Amino acid sequence: MRGAEIVYGERQPRADRSEPTLFRLPSQITNSPVLRNLELSDVVLRYRDATDGWNETLRIHALELTTPEASGDTDIVFEATLNGTPLSVKGKVQRVDIAGNGYRARYELVLDFPGLSSRTSGTIDTSSRIAQVEGKTASVSESLQELSSSFGIVSQLDGHATLDYAYKGPLDQLVIDGLQALFAVSNGDQIDVSGGIENSTGNPVVDLDFKAELADLDPDRDNLFAVQVTELSGNVSGSLNELSIDRAQIRTTAAVLNFDDIGPISVGRIVRHPDDRVGLENITIQAGPEDDPHVLLNGQMEDALGLKGISLDGIYRFPLDQVLGFDAGAKPELGVLEGEVSMNEAAGRLGIADLSGEIVETTLLDLGYDLSMPELRTVDELSFTTTLGIPEPARLLNALDVATDRAFPAIGFDGASTLSPKGVGLTGKLTSGETDLEADIRLHQGDEKGSRFLGGAVTSDRMDFADLASLIDFAQLGFDDDAGDFELSEDFKKTLAAQIDLDVKEIVTGANKAGNLSATAQYADHLLQLSKLSVNYIGGTVRGDFALNMTSEPGTASANGRMEKFPLKRLMTELGLSSPISSTVYSSFKVQGSAASGQAFLKSLSGSVTTSLWGGVLPGRLLELSGMSAFTWMVTGNDNNTTKLVCAVLPLKFKNGTATTSSMIVETANVQIVGAGSLSFRTGALNLSFLPRAKRKQLVAIVSPFELHGTINSPELVVKEGGAGRAIGEVASLPLNLIGHIFRGSGPVDEKAKPCVLPKNSTPK
Structure with missing residues (x-):
């Protein structure tokens, strides 16, 4: 047989649903003795589809079926060109012996095509009009680009591939x-x-x-x-x-x-463009119910093999209850998340040109956002803006089946985040009740390769700790328990350095307010620091540097700074303690200790603390009696039975939780008391000695040194040289000095003496 041309057009469904003639050929050829030796040449098969751009030509140069008389196999040789590219198939099929083996025969075929080698073998059963086969195929392509070119298709995709599979059944199914x-x-x-x-x-x-x-x-x-x-x-x-x-x-x-x-x-159409690229048109992607899909995208792909020229646009609409894991329709009051999405491939990058949306059909919350991401495979450029408002957080929690009867202040956020080669950025304003926090933070590459640096500023006009606590409680109630499980990797900790400036105009804690907080938070090499801290609180000011060294567990905390002009009674009240003394407190400190807990910090405390009190009054007058005669003590009293405190200086040196002092001074208008000794936060042991000194000159110097022993929680007072001996001495001297005491007091106080400064040779014995 020689010379034929067959033209196929766009495939149309067969009205009678009969099987195509092509699938009947294997049975006809294999079963017919006439076709055991066949030669076919110069046959052209053409496929035309002008609409989609397909124009394919298979030119059969030779198809030879040869069955030697002495052989039980039919040799197959097929030589052709597909769009000008050579294609060959060679192999053999076992001759059907109807009387012996029925209609079953073995076959083996090898296909060679530039860019593709394929081998298939198995058995064929030609007992029916449509032959049934069972076999395996193994294919190898050493060059995907060459294979595409062999089909006359342009593709930039290259590489190699293998394909193996088994097949079974009638040829048409x-x-x-x-x-x-x-x-x-x-x-x-x-x-x-x-x-x-x-x-x-x-x-x-x-x-x-x-x-x-x-x-x-x-x-x-x-x-x-x-x-x-x-x-x-x-x-x-x-x-x-x-x-x-x-x-x-x-x-x-x-x-x-x-x-x-x-x-x-x-996919509506598979098209071949004039430049021989294969494309997909009328692509439709949807998710959800057919009558009301949650996602519906439409678009095209100009180069299906190279995944180029992609363009998809559409809408999405998700009931929020389904997004949050509830059954469909279970929580309609949560509203609907809806928006638009646009994806395209430009400059060789597939990305999200725009993704915008909002929550509608609810009064529980307001949410709007807009996202752009030029490339999806490597996300190094991203812009995301969002606004959030929750007017009544408790209502939202109840709608989420979180039972709560407490009230939460309104919550809001308005901000933007960005990602670029320069780093990650976050700017925005968070509100909770009367509290507002504004942040402008950037995470970018540090000076050294592989390092990260976090910098920026956090500011607030008003920060109420009650609002912040409510915000934290809301987050803990609204999210799963596991949502808060977050831990930075060791690699991130090692490569991160940070410096954040803090500026808060007003801090509210209960009925009290602090203000003008400024500091710089820094982190590097497992060292977290709060440097240049300054804050005004209850009339006083704290300045200093604070640090937490996390190089090893449990870490070390340190502080170096000064407190000034704190009213003692208010300060003690804020600490949950009561103070019978009214005075103004100053303190300088340079200490460090374990950061495991407050108790661990005290028990490991090392460094120095010097605290001074200036002015104020002490309740009662017994303290002055320790350094004065009874008569002087009586005639220098006042109507309200208090003692005027001039000053007190308490210098302490700490080592491993034990404090020592050699020059503790408490001074009233009439008496200066010097103390020395130690106290231990590790054992609670207390061992302090005090030596009083009258500031007024007396004819008879009578003092009562005293000591404090025991523990910090249960101190024991021991008075030295007191009791009857002191009383006898004062009675004996009284007549000799009565007139002098009445008219001269006990002598003038040394006006040149500096308060809380020890005179020479007056240190404790």
Whole structure:
């Protein structure tokens, strides 16, 4: 047979649903003795589809079937060109012996095509008009680009691939099973596909698992902030015009994203462009119910093989109860999340041009946002703005089945976050009740390669701790218990340095207010510091540097600074203690200790603390009696039975939780008392000695040294040289000095003496 031309047009469905003639040929050729030796040449098969741009030509140069008399096999030789590219198939099929083996025969075929080598073998049963086959195929492509070129298709995709599968069934309804395909792309991507295809030669229904491991397209990129998509996986199932993607997962260097169901996905047309690229048009992607889909995208792909020229636009609409894991329709009061999305591939990058949305149909919260992400595979440019308002947080919690009867202040946020090669940025304003916090923070690459630096500022006009506590409580109630489990990796801690400036105009704590807080928070090499702290509180000021060294567990806390002009009674009240003394407190400190707990800090405290009190009064007058004669003590008293405090200086040196002092001074208008000794926060032991000295000159110097022993919680007072001896001495001297005491008191106080300064040779014995 020689010379024929057959032209096919766009495939039309057969009205009688009869099987195509092509599928009957294997039975006819194999069963007919006449066709055991056949030669066919110069046959041209053309496929024309002007609408979609297809114009394919298969020119058969030779098809030879040869069955030698002495052989039980028919040799097959097929030589052709597809669009000018040579194609050959060689092999053999066992001759059917109707009387012996029935209509079953073995076959083996080898296909060679530039860019593709394929081998298939199995058995064929020609007992019916449509032959049934069962076999296996193994294919190898050493160059995907060469293979595409052989089909006359332009593609920039290159690499190599293997394909293995088993097949079984009638030729017009062939079932493919055990499919294993591996594509190794030249850029380093690797794609694995496995599964099966029902009715592969009719209307295919696929069930394929896929996993794509994506290489870093720019390994030399000096950008710590690009989020790389490293893996795509999932399952594709359904007919070719209604595909769905299930169990989809996108793995990135930052997070793992799971998608339960995407689809159906349909393609209206597969077209061949004039430049020989294969494209997809009228792509439709939807998710959710057919009559009311949650996602509906429409678009096209200009280069299906190269995944180029992608453009998708559409809408999404999700009931918020489903987003939050409730049954559909269970919580209609939560509203609906709806918006628009636009994706395109420009300059070789597939990205989200715009993703905007809002929550509607609810009074529980207001939410609006807008996102752009120029590239999805490597997310190094991102802009996200959002506004959030929750007028009654308790109502929202109740709607989420979180029982609470407490009131929460309104919550709001208005801000933006960005991601670029320069780093990550966050700017915005958070409000909770009367509290507002404004942040402008940037995380970018540090001076050394691989390091990160967090810098910026946090400011507030008013910060109420009650509002912040309510915000934290709301977050803990509104999210799962595991939502708060967050821990920085060791690598991140090692490479991070930070410096955040803090500026708060007013801090509210209960009925009290603090103001003008300023500080710089710093972090580097496991050292967290709060430096240049300054804050006004209850009339006083605290300034200093504070640090937490986390190099080892449990860490070390340190403080170096000064407190000035604090009213003692108010300060003690704020600490939950009572103070009978009214005075003004100053203190300088340079200490460090364990950061495990407050008790651990005291028990390991080392350094120095010097506290001074100036002015005020002490209740009662017994303290002055320790350094004065009874008569002087009586005549220098006042009507309200108090003692005027001139000053007190309490210098303490700490080492491993034990404080020592050698020059503790308490001074009233009439008496100066000097103390020395130690107290231990580790054991609670107290061992202090005090020596009083009258500031007025007396004819008879009578003092009562005293000591404090025992423990801090249970001190014991011991008075030395007191009792009867002192009383006898004072009675004996009284007549001799009575007139002098009455008219001269006990002598003038030394006006030149500096308060709380020890005179020479007056240190404690």
